[in-house]
Amino acid sequence: MAKVTIIGQGYVGLTIASFAANHHTVSGFDNRADIVENLNAGKSHIEGVASSLLAQHIQNKSYVAICDPSSLAGAEIVVIAVPTPLDEDRKPDLSYLESACRVIGENLTTPALIINESTSFPGTVRDYIKPTVEKFSKNKIEHLYSVSPERVDPGREDWNQKNTPRLYAGLTTEASDKTRDFYSTFCDQLVEVSSPEVAEAAKLFENTFRQVNIALVNEFAVISNSLGISVNETLQAANTKPYGFMKFTPSAGVGGHCIPVDPSYLSYAANQKGISASFIDLANQVNLDMPKYVVNRVEADNGGSLKGKAVQVIGVAYKPNVADVRETPAQLVIEELKSRGATVSWHDPIVVKWSGESSQPLGGSQIAVLVTRHSIFQAAELLASAPYIFDTTGTLEGAVKL
Numbered sequence: 001m002a003k004v005t006i007i008g009q010g011y012v013g014l015t016i017a018s019f020a021a022n023h024h025t026v027s028g029f030d031n032r033a034d035i036v037e038n039l040n041a042g043k044s045h046i047e048g049v050a051s052s053l054l055a056q057h058i059q060n061k062s063y064v065a066i067c068d069p070s071s072l073a074g075a076e077i078v079v080i081a082v083p084t085p086l087d088e089d090r091k092p093d094l095s096y097l098e099s100a101c102r103v104i105g106e107n108l109t110t111p112a113l114i115i116n117e118s119t120s121f122p123g124t125v126r127d128y129i130k131p132t133v134e135k136f137s138k139n140k141i142e143h144l145y146s147v148s149p150e151r152v153d154p155g156r157e158d159w160n161q162k163n164t165p166r167l168y169a170g171l172t173t174e175a176s177d178k179t180r181d182f183y184s185t186f187c188d189q190l191v192e193v194s195s196p197e198v199a200e201a202a203k204l205f206e207n208t209f210r211q212v213n214i215a216l217v218n219e220f221a222v223i224s225n226s227l228g229i230s231v232n233e234t235l236q237a238a239n240t241k242p243y244g245f246m247k248f249t250p251s252a253g254v255g256g257h258c259i260p261v262d263p264s265y266l267s268y269a270a271n272q273k274g275i276s277a278s279f280i281d282l283a284n285q286v287n288l289d290m291p292k293y294v295v296n297r298v299e300a301d302n303g304g305s306l307k308g309k310a311v312q313v314i315g316v317a318y319k320p321n322v323a324d325v326r327e328t329p330a331q332l333v334i335e336e337l338k339s340r341g342a343t344v345s346w347h348d349p350i351v352v353k354w355s356g357e358s359s360q361p362l363g364g365s366q367i368a369v370l371v372t373r374h375s376i377f378q379a380a381e382l383l384a385s386a387p388y389i390f391d392t393t394g395t396l397e398g399a400v401k402l
């Protein structure tokens with residue numbers, strides 16, 4: 001049993017905390033006091049982490065949420081799980097990582113194992129995290145460093161922290177061994193790679209693989225429609241091939257903190273070496289063009305103009321059954337509809353509040369656009385919600401399909 005501090009209590013940090021607290025004493029550090037207060041009251045804000053489990057850990061004294069950085073003193077293992085977004089120029093924004101390194105450097109009093117789970121480009125642990133922690137460490141404490149990229153898919157039940165194989169590598173053998181010992185208390189399969197850079201690159205490539213394939217299938221949806229062929233039937237047909245094909249489904253675009261963001265970390269790393277990442281950049285553009293394509297189709301089906309028409313966007317989370325709206329393509333669909341003069345409302349009983357607006361009751365518009373289909377949505381209710389419904393998910397029989 002180790003004294004573990006997890007920096008960042010969001011999707012990744014709280015999920016790991018909930019597993020690790022079965023075996024270790026876990027402090028969940030977050031710089032948002034409201035999050036810390038709710039967590040200590042046993043209220044989880046993350047799908048997949050039940051409030052009852054959190055309350056149980058708190059009662060057992062195996063978990064506490066903390067906001068005071070000085071509470072890091074004495075931690076034996078520190079896991080970094082803070083955001084790694086893009087800045088305005090779509091370049092890596094390491095400001096959250098920097099502030100996590102500062103908290104570690106200034107507050108750890110004894111040598112610890114520092115593991116990075118935040119997604120970033122190859123070299124982040126070696127060339128950024130270690131020197132930044134050392135810069136802020138007054139007593140020049142020698143810590144161990146490793147990386148173990150997170151693969152959690154929030155809301156997913158079949159693959160979780162326990163049964164999803166986990167990559168890891170340390171800057172030293174001792175760091176690798178201690179990282180394996182920590183995760184093997186709650187993960188079934190640990191996969192050691194030869195360097196942190198390989199683990200960091202593997203994580204980026206996993207999400208780039210998805211981004212590029214989603215873009216390819218989105219482009220194929222546009223092509224299929226122009227040829228008068230059903231994209232969904234065609235994909236089902238192709239998917240009968242038992243090898244060499246993997247089915248991706250078309251959509252209004254990609255969202256979340258990973259697929260629209262991580263490939264740009266890889267592209268940045270390539271650009272730093274003078275190499276262009278054309279596939280990544282093109283895939284980005286194809287996915288970003290999808291909302292416009294969706295609205296073009298809706299407009300063409302509705303007399304060639306959306307001016308003054310009431311449109312409801314159904315499902316604004318970036319994927320089914322979660323409340324996460326980060327980078328959601330619904331935002332771009334709404335903006336595009338508005339730019340063409342439509343009066344737009346949205347309905348999402350899981351998201352409830354978003355951008356200062358509230359989810360509206362389902363129905364009451366002339367046109368509906370289904371962007372994300374949560375499993376609580378009933379087909380009959382969706383179909384009855386508007387005289388015309390455009391389905392970007394390919395799942396609603398009876399609606400106009402992408």
Ligand SMILES: NC(=O)c1ccc[n+]([C@@H]2O[C@H](COP(=O)([O-])OP(=O)(O)OC[C@H]3O[C@@H](n4cnc5c(N)ncnc54)[C@H](O)[C@@H]3O)[C@@H](O)[C@H]2O)c1
Pocket residue numbers: 007008009010011012013029030031032035081082083084096099100103117118119120150151152153154257258
């Ligand atoms: N969400 C996912 O599905 C997923 C999957 C794999 C990897 N990742 C990666 O994991 C990392 C974290 O993502 P997330 O989805 O958990 O983010 P998140 O926004 O859900 O949570 C991050 C938390 O960190 C806190 N925070 C930010 N800076 C802090 C600091 N300096 N000190 C303490 N707390 C701080 C925030 O208040 C927030 O609660 C990112 O690098 C992301 O790319 C995310």
